[in-house]
Amino acid sequence: MAGQTTGRHLFLGTLVHSKSLSELEFLQNTAVCVDDKGIIVAIWPNYDQIRAEKSLYPRLGWSRGDVTVTRAKEGEFFFPGFIDTHIHASQYPNAGIFGKTTLLDWLNTYTFPMESSLSSIEKAKTVYTRCIQRTLSHGTTTASYYATISVPSTNLLADLCLSFGQRAFIGRCCMDTLSPDFYRDESPASALADTRATISHIAEIDPSNTLVTPIITPRFAPSCSSELMHNLGALQKETGLPVQTHISENTNEIKLVGQLFPDHMSYTHVYDDHGLLGPKTILAHAVHLSDEEVDLIKKRKGKISHCPASNSAITSGTAKVRKLLEKGIEVGLGTDMSGGYSPSILEAIRQALLVSRHVAMEGGDECKLSVEEALYLSTRGGASVVGLEQTIGGFEVGKEWDAQLIGLNQVDSDESINARPVDVFGWESWPERLAKWVFNGDDRNTLAVWVKGRLVHEVKS
Numbered sequence: 001m002a003g004q005t006t007g008r009h010l011f012l013g014t015l016v017h018s019k020s021l022s023e024l025e026f027l028q029n030t031a032v033c034v035d036d037k038g039i040i041v042a043i044w045p046n047y048d049q050i051r052a053e054k055s056l057y058p059r060l061g062w063s064r065g066d067v068t069v070t071r072a073k074e075g076e077f078f079f080p081g082f083i084d085t086h087i088h089a090s091q092y093p094n095a096g097i098f099g100k101t102t103l104l105d106w107l108n109t110y111t112f113p114m115e116s117s118l119s120s121i122e123k124a125k126t127v128y129t130r131c132i133q134r135t136l137s138h139g140t141t142t143a144s145y146y147a148t149i150s151v152p153s154t155n156l157l158a159d160l161c162l163s164f165g166q167r168a169f170i171g172r173c174c175m176d177t178l179s180p181d182f183y184r185d186e187s188p189a190s191a192l193a194d195t196r197a198t199i200s201h202i203a204e205i206d207p208s209n210t211l212v213t214p215i216i217t218p219r220f221a222p223s224c225s226s227e228l229m230h231n232l233g234a235l236q237k238e239t240g241l242p243v244q245t246h247i248s249e250n251t252n253e254i255k256l257v258g259q260l261f262p263d264h265m266s267y268t269h270v271y272d273d274h275g276l277l278g279p280k281t282i283l284a285h286a287v288h289l290s291d292e293e294v295d296l297i298k299k300r301k302g303k304i305s306h307c308p309a310s311n312s313a314i315t316s317g318t319a320k321v322r323k324l325l326e327k328g329i330e331v332g333l334g335t336d337m338s339g340g341y342s343p344s345i346l347e348a349i350r351q352a353l354l355v356s357r358h359v360a361m362e363g364g365d366e367c368k369l370s371v372e373e374a375l376y377l378s379t380r381g382g383a384s385v386v387g388l389e390q391t392i393g394g395f396e397v398g399k400e401w402d403a404q405l406i407g408l409n410q411v412d413s414d415e416s417i418n419a420r421p422v423d424v425f426g427w428e429s430w431p432e433r434l435a436k437w438v439f440n441g442d443d444r445n446t447l448a449v450w451v452k453g454r455l456v457h458e459v460k461s
């Protein structure tokens with residue numbers, strides 16, 4: 001439950017996190033003290049357990065018996081938890097199922113029927129439980145979720161995130177137009193009332209949003225009437241809550257927006273003109289934005305979720321991430337499962353790296369992202385996108401301990417070859433080990449995961 005005490009922790013060993021967009025920092029033989037609220041209260045390089053117990057515990061008023069000690073073994077390292085800035089929990093059963101579709105037929109063929117079926121609370125419980133367990137096992141400590149239009153099942157997603165301990169933004173999906181009869185909001189007023197119902201539910205279960213926060217979620221402009229978007233814009237102003245939606249993902253979608261909203265200058269202006277574009281807005285995809293739209297997003301301090309696996313899978317296009325970063329727009333990574341086929345942010349990192357190389361084939365070498373940059377996007381970048389840059393994304397005193405313990409396969413160890421991918425021979429530098437993890441690793445390398453100091457996933461050895 002929210003605010004649940006997690007006990008005091010001492011973490012020992014190597015820590016890796018982003019120092020800047022282009023630079024990783026490697027902190028070796030480091031001691032990290034995390035208090036019972038999950039907050040980092042001390043970080044000391046060159047400390048072993050005995051030294052920590054002798055000199056750190058007295059300063060913190062801790063005694064040995066109260067502290068859980070976790071040690072990263074030789075070659076293992078702690079890394080900040082991944083932040084998935086755009087994921088549809090309600091589409092998890094469809095991960096990998098998309099055939100040759102593109103966005104608009106994909107929605108009708110696979111997505112709306114699946115989401116609609118989660119009005120069954122039993123089915124929603126099965127799907128959401130598995131989605132949370134699966135994403136935690138891949139190191140996702142924070143997720144910005146789309147649920148469905150159903151209030152009870154959206155509220156259940158919030159309950160489950162809280163009980164499994166995943167930090168989450170929970171969006172009841174709003175869609176009152178151009179959607180199938182079996183899956184649409186009855187009216188702009190009912191969509192607003194239902195959104196408020198989820199906001200109230202979350203205020204009851206986690207009043208200070210220690211873990212779970214509501215997020216206003218107009219599905220995308222084509223499935224929202226102008227009245228609904230005005231209502232949601234006003235709701236954002238009233239509550240100060242974040243907003244998430246999709247933008248400029250697919251060329252047919254953009255044409256449709258032009259036909260549906262002829263009085264607005266662009267897709268981005270549609271959201272802006274309805275009060276939905278601001279510093280707390282997460283825009284997923286942003287594949288085909290014009291320069292004017294990029295400028296407007298920058299001016300409004302809007303954030304972008306880059307979803308490379310999805311953009312390739314449902315053939316949407318290649319987002320120009322370097323251009324967004326050069327403009328100074330905050331960018332994070334999203335799986336966009338199940339437009340994206342995988343619940344793993346490590347896979348999103350890989351795909352971001354590969355897609356940037358495709359962009360570079362036309363746009364020049366400067367379009368390529370480095371491993372360091374993609375890792376930044378998955379942690380500190382994501383934290384800025386969800387407005388938690390003071391709380392998560394890296395290891396500093398005052399931040400919360402959202403972390404994963406990563407283990408690679410030391411070839412001279414007794415580990416079975418099947419236990420973990422990524423063979424380390426011992427001569428690799430730390431940056432090389434990180435690159436090997438990024439390109440060849442998976443959830444078998446994610447040995448343990450903590451959110452706010454609470455152990456939320458562990459590989460049993």
Ligand SMILES: Nc1nc2[nH]cnc2c(=O)[nH]1
Nearest residue numbers: 111219220246310336339
């Ligand atoms: N990728 C993706 N794009 C969308 N646009 C509107 N709805 C969706 C969705 O569920 N997934």
Ligand SMILES: [Zn+2]
Nearest residue numbers: 246284336339
């Ligand atoms: Zn999406």
